[in-house]
Amino acid sequence: MFEVLTHTYNGFKWIVHHILKDESETRQSLQDPGIFLSGALAGGFARGGVLVIDRGGLKGATQAVGRRTLQLGILMMFYISPASHMLPDLEDTPFIKMATTFLVAACAGFHMRFICNPISRVMDESLRTGMPWHQVMRMLYNKTILQFWYVGPNFFANAFYYGTLLTVFEGLRRFSERNNFPLPKDGYPLQAITASSTEDHSQVGFSSTFFSNTFHLQYSSYIYMRTAATNFFIGGVSAAVASTFCYPYSAHRYLQTVIHDSAICRGLGSTLAKEVPMMAIFFGTFSLLQPILVPHHGIRCGFGY
Known part of the structure; x- marks a missing residue:
């Protein structure tokens, strides 16, 4: 019993510590607006x-x-930057890395x-009343400021969904990188380095440096694609x-299905x-925009720390 309480306390302490650490890192996310821009465009x-x-839907296109x-855009801005500081050096502890990824994404x-x-x-x-948005804001504010969050999507249900989504995504991405599409060091293949060092570039108008840089640039484009x-x-x-696993926990779906007709799925x-x-297009487009708007995140496009 004592061991159970000890593990429970240590687990709760670890969660609180990492949430507070994520909060401190989140404030620094505003210093990298390129992440928001690439996420917003992709979204x-x-x-x-x-x-x-x-x-x-009912709200229109x-x-x-x-x-x-x-x-x-906001989701990726608040995920990529904290993840880049909190996830490195956790490869030796896969469970801790998975749990940290979930907390950061949530x-x-x-x-x-x-x-x-x-x-x-x-x-x-x-949209419902036909009133201008500034009049709606004044009306809600006059009631209580909490009206701005009334009947909106549930915070914790969405946190659980996005935590699951990005945790599964990172896990599958790492598995794919290790087993199917390994990324060479610095983004260049061994063949490229060998070719650039052994190929004869003594012809007029060509230099070894120019050829090597051109080869590396072409390979980098291939890697990004x-x-x-x-x-x-x-x-x-x-x-x-994530949608299948988290669907019953969505607050609105829960009210619409379980309460009224008892069909949680x-x-x-x-x-x-x-x-x-939608999420397939989002992740693919985001990965294409990151090297253009935020190139310092490298060939993994902000993922895989």
């Missing part, structure tokens, strides 16, 4: 790519794309919802796993039909 493109499935643009999802829920609340109320294609596929699989098919292609 808007991904949501636009699946409009053919639901035409944007414009609002659907706009909301996802902001949400996924905190990012929580922060995203905390920021986006008031915006969504104002937009929903403006392969990384984006891999992340596209893994992103879809991760969305399928009713509607899961339509959710997967939208989420899987």
